[in-house]
Amino acid sequence: MATILITGGCGFIGSNLAVAFRKRGDRVVALDNLSRKGSEILKERVEAAGAEFVRGDIRNPADLEQVAGPVDLMLECSAEPSVLVGLDGNDAEFMVQNNLVGSLHCFEFARKRKAAVIFLSTSRVYPYDGLNRQEYREEATRFVPAGTGPGFGPEGVGLDFPMDGARSLYGATKLASEIMLQEYSRQYDLPAVITRCGVVAGPWQLGKQDQGVFTYWLVSHMLQRPLAYIGFGGQGKQVRDLLHIDDLVDLVLRQAERIGEFRGAVFPAGGSAFSSLSLREATDLCQRLTGRAVPLSARPDNRPADVIWFATDNRRTTERLGWKPTRDAETVLRDIRDWLQTHPDLMAAIFGKPA
Numbered sequence: 368m369a370t371i372l373i374t375g376g377c378g379f380i381g382s383n384l385a386v387a388f389r390k391r392g393d394r395v396v397a398l399d400n401l402s403r404k405g406s407e408i409l410k411e412r413v414e415a416a417g418a419e420f421v422r423g424d425i426r427n428p429a430d431l432e433q434v435a436g437p438v439d440l441m442l443e444c445s446a447e448p449s450v451l452v453g454l455d456g457n458d459a460e461f462m463v464q465n466n467l468v469g470s471l472h473c474f475e476f477a478r479k480r481k482a483a484v485i486f487l488s489t490s491r492v493y494p495y496d497g498l499n500r501q502e503y504r505e506e507a508t509r510f511v512p513a514g515t516g517p518g519f520g521p522e523g524v525g526l527d528f529p530m531d532g533a534r535s536l537y538g539a540t541k542l543a544s545e546i547m548l549q550e551y552s553r554q555y556d557l558p559a560v561i562t563r564c565g566v567v568a569g570p571w572q573l574g575k576q577d578q579g580v581f582t583y584w585l586v587s588h589m590l591q592r593p594l595a596y597i598g599f600g601g602q603g604k605q606v607r608d609l610l611h612i613d614d615l616v617d618l619v620l621r622q623a624e625r626i627g628e629f630r631g632a633v634f635p636a637g638g639s640a641f642s643s644l645s646l647r648e649a650t651d652l653c654q655r656l657t658g659r660a661v662p663l664s665a666r667p668d669n670r671p672a673d674v675i676w677f678a679t680d681n682r683r684t685t686e687r688l689g690w691k692p693t694r695d696a697e698t699v700l701r702d703i704r705d706w707l708q709t710h711p712d713l714m715a716a717i718f719g720k721p722a
């Protein structure tokens with residue numbers, strides 16, 4: 368039995384990992400400041416699975432010190448994960464303190480306690496102008512890559528993609544944390560991996576428009592709330608890959624098994640071309656899965672930091688860990704629907720009542 372500390376342990380990814388590591392028989396400590404709306408509900412879930420809850424904020428190193436005893440592995444899953452936060456400058460300092468300084472406190476804690484680290488990072492580390500400058504072809508329901516370049520092609524975006532350019536404050540804090548963890552890992556011989564995720568979705572996601580978009584899209588259909596195609600001409604043809612939370616959990620369990628081998632390796636983890644949707648395709652799928660249509664408006668202008676197309680090139684992760692996603696986009700959305708249908712009280716508490 369290992370002791371696993373999960374920071375952000377009452378968030379979507381952290382709570383699903385907490386349940387999975389408890390099933391494996393580990394001692395799990397879920398540390399969270401409960402800042403995400405609805406995280407109290409996920410707290411109940413992780414406690415019911417036998418995890419210990421510690422209320423703490425990673426911006427305060429003393430809060431981490433509340434975790435008693437040896438820690439074998441830290442899963443750093445706490446963040447303000449919205450790409451829109453900080454864009455107008457008002458929340459800039461908060462974003463940096465929360466996502467970068469906070470992560471650094473986690474890595475310091477890991478160094479002192481000799482804990483290995485798995486850091487949940489994001490595809491938002493890739494610069495958006497660089498992605499939007501690639502060649503795309505417009506097809507009936509989506510944009511598709513028409514050219515290839517370093518780290519870019521129909522397989523997806525890979526680790527060789529050029530990293531010059533702006534990426535949003537969210538992306539910048541996550542990339543800076545990745546670099547700091549690699550430095551800690553090498554300097555202090557700390558086993559560590561970086562799991563660089565595309566969009567992750569699935570049951571227990573508290574989806575919002577700016578974070579958890581596919582869950583938000585499905586819930587909006589279930590509750591008959593209007594939606595809008597925003598940006599890239601307002602046609603809903605921009606594409607994201609989506610990874611089922613259970614596929615991500617499988618990967619993290621695999622990384623945990625072999626963590627001793629790694630000193631800061633980056634593992635891309637996304638739905639890839641295998642599991643991707645444009646918003647328009649998401650609408651069709653949501654209509655089919657819920658039997659409901661909602662009013663859809665178009666707002667042609669791009670939102671800041673938005674990207675036209677993203678799918679993850681997972682080849683590095685497949686080669687080194689034998690992992691690839693197994694649940695496609697329809698399975699992801701169907702599982703979210705089934706989860707919400709079997710938890711109507713929870714759905715009302717998290718997402719409110721139908722329009």
Ligand SMILES: NC(=O)c1ccc[n+]([C@@H]2O[C@H](COP(=O)([O-])OP(=O)(O)OC[C@H]3O[C@@H](n4cnc5c(N)ncnc54)[C@H](O)[C@@H]3O)[C@@H](O)[C@H]2O)c1
Binds near residue numbers: 375443447448564579
């Ligand atoms: N969900 C995705 O699609 C996705 C994609 C790529 C990367 N990620 C990364 O995965 C991680 C988890 O994301 P998620 O989707 O579970 O988000 P989430 O918002 O559901 O969970 C984050 C949790 O962290 C907690 N938290 C935030 N700031 C904190 C602080 N200062 N101290 C303690 N707790 C704090 C929140 O209360 C919340 O429970 C994040 O690091 C995010 O960058 C998520």
